[in-house]
Amino acid sequence: MQYAKVSKDKAEALKRFLLEQALFAKGYPVKASEGCVMFPIKDPDPVLNAFPEVAIENLDVKKRPELDLRAILKQKLTEEQLALLPSGFDTIGTIAILELPKELADKGREIGEAILKLHKNIRTVVAKASKHQGEFRLQQYEVLAGKPTFETMHKENGVRLKLDISKVYFTPRLAGERLRIARQVKPGERVLVMFSGAGPYPCVIARNSKAKEIIGIELNPVAHNYAVVNKNLNKLHNFTPIQGDVREVVPKLNQVFDRILMPLPKTGEHFLDCALRAAKNGTIIHFYDFQPEQEFPKATIAKVKRAIKPKEFEVLNGVVCGSYAPGINRVCLDFRLK
Numbered sequence: 001m002q003y004a005k006v007s008k009d010k011a012e013a014l015k016r017f018l019l020e021q022a023l024f025a026k027g028y029p030v031k032a033s034e035g036c037v038m039f040p041i042k043d044p045d046p047v048l049n050a051f052p053e054v055a056i057e058n059l060d061v062k063k064r065p066e067l068d069l070r071a072i073l074k075q076k077l078t079e080e081q082l083a084l085l086p087s088g089f090d091t092i093g094t095i096a097i098l099e100l101p102k103e104l105a106d107k108g109r110e111i112g113e114a115i116l117k118l119h120k121n122i123r124t125v126v127a128k129a130s131k132h133q134g135e136f137r138l139q140q141y142e143v144l145a146g147k148p149t150f151e152t153m154h155k156e157n158g159v160r161l162k163l164d165i166s167k168v169y170f171t172p173r174l175a176g177e178r179l180r181i182a183r184q185v186k187p188g189e190r191v192l193v194m195f196s197g198a199g200p201y202p203c204v205i206a207r208n209s210k211a212k213e214i215i216g217i218e219l220n221p222v223a224h225n226y227a228v229v230n231k232n233l234n235k236l237h238n239f240t241p242i243q244g245d246v247r248e249v250v251p252k253l254n255q256v257f258d259r260i261l262m263p264l265p266k267t268g269e270h271f272l273d274c275a276l277r278a279a280k281n282g283t284i285i286h287f288y289d290f291q292p293e294q295e296f297p298k299a300t301i302a303k304v305k306r307a308i309k310p311k312e313f314e315v316l317n318g319v320v321c322g323s324y325a326p327g328i329n330r331v332c333l334d335f336r337l338k
Contacts, residue, residue, distance in 0.1 A: 001025060001028050001040050001058070001059055001060075001061050002025075002041055002044055002056055002057070003038040003039060003040055003041065003056070003057050003058070003059050004038065004044070004047050004051070004054045004055075005033070005036050005037075005038045005054065005055040005056070005057055006036060006037060006038075006039075006051065006053065006055075007035060007037075008035055008036065008037055009157070009158035010051070010053070010157070010179070011036075011039075012155055012156045012157065012175060013051075013156060013175045013176050013179045014037075014039060014047075014051055014054065015037075015039060016156070016172060016173070016175045016176060017047075017050055017051070017176045018039055018041060018047070019088070020173060020176075020322065021046060022042075023042050023043055023046060023047060024040070024041065024042075025040035025041055025042050027063040028040035028061055028063055029061060031059070038057065040061075041056075044056045069085060069111075069114055069115065069118060070082050070085060072114040072117060072118070073110060073111065076107070076110045077104075077107060077110070080103075081103065081104060081107060084101050084103050084104055085104070085111070086098055086099055086100065090171070090172055090173065091121075091122065091172065092152055092154050092163075092165055092170065093153050093154040093155070094121060094122055094123035094147075094152050094153070095123070095125075095126060095149075095150070095152045095165060096115055096119065096122045096124070096125045096126070097126055097127075097128065097141070097165070098115075098125065098126070098127045098128070099127070099128050100127045108127055108142070108144040109145055111125075111144065111145075112125035112127075112144030112145025112146065113145045115145070116145055122146070123146050123152075124143065124146040124147045124148070124149055124152070125144045125145045125146050126141040126143050126144060127141065127142045127144055128141060129142045132169070135220075136168075136169060136219070136220040136223070137169040137266075138166065138167065138169060139165075139166070140166065141165065141166055150164050150165050150166040150167070151164045151165075152165070154170075154172065156172065156175040156178070156200075156204070157175060157178060157179045157182070157204045157207065157208060158204075158207045158208060159200075159203040159204055159206075159207045159234050160230070160233055161198060161199070161200055161203065161226075161230050162198075162226055162230060162233060163198040163223075163226045163230075164222070164226070167220075167223070168198045168220065168222060168223040168226055169197055169220075169223070170197060170198060170200065173321075174200070174263075174322070177319070177321045177322075177332065178201055178204040178205075179204060179208060180319070181201065181204075181205065181286060182207075182208035182209050183209070184259075184284075184334075185205055185209035185210075186209075186210075186258075187210035187211075187212075188210070188211075189209075189211045189212060189258040189259055190211070190212055190213045190214075190255070190257045190258050190259075191211050191213070191214045191215070191257060191258065191259045191260075191261070192214075192215050192217070192250075192257040192259070192260045192261070192275075192278055193205075193214065193215070193216040193217070193260075193261045193263070194250075194260065194261065194262050194263075194264070194271065194274075194275065195217070195219075195246070195262070195263055195264045196216030196217055196218045196227060196263075197218055197220070197227070197263075198218075198223045198226035198227050198230060199216055199226070199230045199231060199239070201216070201261055202215075202216040202227070202236075202239045202241070203230050203231070203234055203236060206234070206236040206238055206239045207234065207236070212238065213238050213240070214240070215239075215240050215242060215253070215255075215257075216239065216240070216241050216242065217242050217243075217246045217249050217250070218242075218243060218244075219243070219246075221243055224241055224242075227241035228241050247274050250274050250275075250277055250278050251277060253278065255278060256278055256279060256280045257278050257279065257283060258282075258283060258284070259283065259284045259285075259286070260275050260278060260279060260283060260285045260286070261285075261286045262275060262285065262286065262287050262288055263286075263288050264288060265288040265289050265290045265330055265331075268288055268289060269287075269289075269303050269304070269306075269307045270307075272287070272304065272307040273307065273308070276308060276311065276337075280337070281337055281338060282337065283336070283337050284316065284334060284335070284336050284337075285313075285334075285335055285336075285337065286332055286333075286334055287304060287332065287333045287335065288321070288330065288331070288332050289303065289330075289331050289332075289333065290324050290328055290329070290330060290331070291328065291329060291331050292329075293327060293328070293329050296318060296320065296329065296331045297315070297331070297333055300318070300331060300333045301315060301333065304335065311337060311338075312337075312338040313335045313336060313337050313338060314335060314336045315333065315334070315335050316334040316335055316336055317332075317334040318331065318332070318333050318334070319331065319332045319334070
């Protein structure tokens with residue numbers, strides 16, 4: 001069996017990538033060796049493209065018999081209900097987040113308890129009870145099983161992030177994207193993160209680069225308080241969290257930055273003028289957007305052109321960060337101002 005070997009601080013990002021891309025070879029054990037973690041994989045090529053530092057090794061291991069969610073629930077659900085079970089779920093810290101169809105609403109407790117039995121690292125199982133809504137893009141959740149809490153400690157890319165999933169917008173699916181940005185930051189750079197939430201981008205950048213200064217601006221006061229907690233939790237001295245509206249805070253900073261992140265895919269173009277106030281010629285901006293897969297990057301480039309005209313820019317990269325809805329992706333356009 002082929003294994004991908006990576007240092008422990010990069011293990012969480014690699015694991016999420018493997019799961020999201022369906023590259024994790026299920027049924028084979030994860031191995032630990034000399035400060036590294038080794039994951040069983042189906043195909044080494046996409047892994048090496050995304051994580052060039054990974055080493056591929058062949059190990060003689062046998063596939064182990066695994067418990068299956070459907071097997072556990074076979075006596076409690078009908079065949080029709082078993083067919084509707086979600087194929088996967090997001091994990092934030094010790095919380096598993098399910099998206100249950102309405103046909104399984106009255107079976108939530110049984111499903112939650114089965115997940116707790118299967119995954120010893122999970123302490124709480126919740127179901128989404130609403131879509132992202134409101135100014136802070138929050139979701140409502142219902143506890144199905146386990147510890148009745150929405151607060152957890154999430155680990156990724158060498159940092160710990162404390163947050164309440166019901167009060168702070170956060171997605172674990174961007175772990176690889178956060179690391180991608182951090183790897184681009186050059187020593188001595190000054191970085192501005194707009195809409196910084198509980199601080200995942202600033203914390204990952206601070207831990208995985210030699211940035212001189214990282215300023216994160218967040219409107220949600222609860223998310224800002226968690227960002228302060230996470231700065232101290234990870235002992236990050238070059239990260240400054242600021243609570244407030246970016247339109248009010250950025251002019252008061254009276255500073256320019258080498259790199260600006262705009263992780264607000266919906267309506268982000270309305271804040272590009274604000275980003276320009278903190279930019280200079282040569283500043284790199286990471287602009288996030290939602291686009292149908294066939295229209296990226298052309299439509300996003302056009303959106304940026306309209307928003308910052310007559311300012312010129314050079315496109316550096318266009319990256320698909322994940323799926324948002326059927327046929328629509330979360331994307332990032334990296335561009336440099338001229």
